Amino acid sequence: MDKDKHKKLIKDFPKSVVKPAPKGKFGDYVPHHIYTQRLVDVIPGEYNFFYEVIRGKDNSIVGAKCTLIIEGLGTVDEVGDVDMNALNRNITESELLKLAVSDGIKRCCMRFGIGLELWTGGITEEEHYASEKKTQPNAVKPPSVPVKSDADKSQDSLSPAVKTKASSASQDSSNPIKVLQDANFSTKDLNHPNGKKAIDEDGLWCPCGTKVNYIPESQKTSAKGPDFRCSAMGQCEVGDVVDGKRFAKSWWIVDYKKETPKIWSYYVQALNGVVMPTAKGMDDIKEGEAPF
Numbered sequence: 313m314d315k316d317k318h319k320k321l322i323k324d325f326p327k328s329v330v331k332p333a334p335k336g337k338f339g340d341y342v343p344h345h346i347y348t349q350r351l352v353d354v355i356p357g358e359y360n361f362f363y364e365v366i367r368g369k370d371n372s373i374v375g376a377k378c379t380l381i382i383e384g385l386g387t388v389d390e391v392g393d394v395d396m397n398a399l400n401r402n403i404t405e406s407e408l409l410k411l412a413v414s415d416g417i418k419r420c421c422m423r424f425g426i427g428l429e430l431w432t433g434g435i436t437e438e439e440h441y442a443s444e445k446k447t448q449p450n451a452v453k454p455p456s457v458p459v460k461s462d463a464d465k466s467q468d469s470l471s472p473a474v475k476t477k478a479s480s481a482s483q484d485s486s487n488p489i490k491v492l493q494d495a496n497f498s499t500k501d502l503n504h505p506n507g508k509k510a511i512d513e514d515g516l517w518c519p520c521g522t523k524v525n526y527i528p529e530s531q532k533t534s535a536k537g538p539d540f541r542c543s544a545m546g547q548c549e550v551g552d553v554v555d556g557k558r559f560a561k562s563w564w565i566v567d568y569k570k571e572t573p574k575i576w577s578y579y580v581q582a583l584n585g586v587v588m589p590t591a592k593g594m595d596d597i598k599e600g601e602a603p604f
């Protein structure tokens with residue numbers, strides 16, 4: 313894509329299409345069809361958009377995994393949410409899907425720098441609203457773990473080991489290796505998928521060489537916020553670049569990009585008091601004794 317076209321693509325939306333935030337809501341916004349119009353106007357035939365429906369436990373639509381491909385710029389995946397109010401409003405499936413997909417389109421566009429000026433600190437009006445709702449007792453929990461790959465499913469089937477109320481391991485998180493060992497998790501693979509160190513006695517590590525913070529649910533500022541974030545923030549050398557701005561590398565426990573080290577998920581399980589059943593070493597097993 314040439315410079316001129318790219319400039320047109322990510323140009324700030326004109327004030328005339330920016331709608332003020334509805335009362336009690338956060339941030340001005342641009343309706344999703346204006347985003348689509350931008351793509352149609354500037355790069356007709358040079359983009360592709362598709363989505364997969366995400367359903368909740370009760371089979372209702374809770375989101376959509378959206379994919380936007382722009383020729384010469386690449387591919388982004390984002391999960392579009394359904395507004396919490398909509399879930400409570402008893403609207404039709406197709407309306408729910410429309411909400412999720414239109415949110416997803418905006419998120420995908422943002423990743424390419426379109427409408428970026430409307431996002432404050434990486435939080436959308438939808439996210440802000442969702443996190444407000446989260447504190448209300450009857451709010452529907454947003455799908456913070458929406459997309460499950462086969463790998464994640466197999467992981468789930470391994471996890472319901474022995475749950476303890478509060479294991480001694482969960483009290484001390486300063487040495488992740490000890491936390492893992494105390495909960496009987498394997499500490500064989502301590503690396504990122506690319507082979508860089510992901511965890512050691514001192515903490516969790518970003519491929520850029522900086523410490524990674526684990527962000528428990530209770531400390532998240534938004535429902536869809538990452539579970540792990542590189543502490544180098546804007547200086548992180550492996551973070552995504554959006555419109556020339558660099559963001560800290562972030563990871564989610566349920567991760568359809570398969571970037572999150574398995575060992576981190578084990579670490580979080582251990583912190584939450586999950587203890588794996590121990591298998592005795594073959595040498596320790598006496599005749600007639602069960603290996604567990």
Ligand SMILES: [Zn+2]
Nearest residue numbers: 518520542548
């Ligand atoms: Zn980093």
